[in-house]
Amino acid sequence: MEEVSNKQVVLKDYVNGFPKESDMLINTSATISLNLPQGSNALLVKNLYLSCDPYMRNRMTKTEDSYVPSFTPGSPMEGFGVAKVLDSGHANFKKGDLFWGITGWEEYSIITAPESVFKIEHTDVPLSYYTGILGMPGMTAYFGFYEICAPKKGECVFVSAASGAVGQLVGQFAKLLGCYVVGSAGTKEKVELLKNKFGFDEAFNYKEEQDLDATLKRYFPDGIDIYFENVGGKMLEAVLLNMRLHGRISVCGMISQYNLEQGDGVRNLFCLVSKRLSMKGFIVADHYHLYPKYMEMVIPLIKQGKICYIEDIVEGLESTPVTLVGLFSGRNVGKQVVVVARE
Known part of the structure; x- marks a missing residue:
């Protein structure tokens, strides 16, 4: 199976106080196969856009009193993003499909629970919107x-x-x-x-x-x-x-x-x-069952120009540590998005 380099953003250790760029590192030695094992139910994806969100700060601290589990030091961080399917073992997805949902802070990820992500149906709007207004x-x-x-x-x-x-x-x-x-x-x-x-x-x-x-x-x-x-x-x-x-x-x-x-x-x-x-x-x-109802409302508003959405976009996976930290000093203007790869 073909192995390729898979650059990752890794949390070094749990954080106290304000997070620093140095709390995260860029791992350039990881590799990944671009084919899923036979019989897998997972998705192999190429990450296109990653979202930096304030809730991620809680995941950088070891705690059991949270609605979302802590990150694991030494492993890739994860968050909401937009990705393209390269290989699929799941009936609802095929090669070339796009989705938004939780993915790894890395170039390529394996999604082991495809039922937890949302297939993108509307591609006549910016894909990055699925980290924000459409996500x-x-x-x-x-x-x-x-x-x-x-x-x-x-x-x-x-x-x-x-x-x-x-x-x-x-x-x-x-x-x-x-x-x-x-x-x-x-x-x-x-x-x-x-x-x-x-x-x-x-x-x-x-x-x-x-x-x-x-x-x-x-x-x-x-x-x-x-x-x-x-x-x-x-x-x-x-x-x-x-x-x-x-x-x-x-x-x-x-x-x-x-x-x-x-x-x-x-x-x-x-x-x-x-x-x-x-x-x-x-x-x-807890309320994602309302997502179709929301899309029915918001897609026309976007297309009719009745709603405006501002993004703060930075390029490159290696930009994610400083970009995430910047959220907590108000450095961003609008939705903070990191471009990993253009489709």
């Missing part, structure tokens, strides 16, 4: 906003980390519904993007605000109906004070907490009682 982040925005928040026209919506892969979509979904939408981000460039590209009514740089409670009162003088939570910590504390009666909080993530050895305690939680708030966390993988 896990898109479904996250869709379920977290529509299903948990049950939004109504005219409501006031606040989105933190609003220029990221999920936040930019939540804001646009809310605007399409006729809501008043404000987003927070960490740079002037991102604030301008929210207002001028994504159509948010207002946006602010949280790093320039001394008093988040006062900031939110300025943008939401009558309170917040819906908060899409991506940050946690002090932002959540301030939001709780500014929620309206019967407001809804969809908890997607808390990126401010991921690199802390001891997470922040959150004050103002009694607002959940006094304001009769609903606050619910979710894991998008």
Whole structure:
């Protein structure tokens, strides 16, 4: 069987605090056969695009208290990506098919559970979109906003980390519904993007605000109906004070907490009682059965130009360590994608 080089990104050891580029290494000595063994039910794939996502930080720490298993030091990391099938032992896939789902951070991967990935049917949109708007982040925005928040026209919506892969979509979904939408981000460039590209009514740089409670009162003088939570910590504390009666909080993530050895305690939680708030966390993988419904909604919006999606694309597998680390300092603008190979 033909063996070829298979460059990989490997986690050296479990990480404490902020991850560093040096916590990962590029393994250039691995090889792989480009043919599956006889009788295999797996897929042999060539990885085209890899997604860098904040949830991956939790997988870099040894923990049993998580919805996704920790990475194994010394082995290739993995995450969402887009790949092309080179050899298939599964009835639902043939050579040349494309899919999105969990794959290895390497040039070639063997997918041992093909039923867990999604075959790509629409190829008249950028393939990289399947790491974002047409993949896990898109479904996250869709379920977290529509299903948990049950939004109504005219409501006031606040989105933190609003220029990221999920936040930019939540804001646009809310605007399409006729809501008043404000987003927070960490740079002037991102604030301008929210207002001028994504159509948010207002946006602010949280790093320039001394008093988040006062900031939110300025943008939401009558309170917040819906908060899409991506940050946690002090932002959540301030939001709780500014929620309206019967407001809804969809908890997607808390990126401010991921690199802390001891997470922040959150004050103002009694607002959940006094304001009769609903606050619910979710894991998008529990709701993938809604993916066809989501695609029916979002594909026309993309083709009609009614929704905009910004990607931050870098080239080369060797770029993944510095690119992943950059997520936690807000270096990316939009969905962070690494190109492994062009189809």
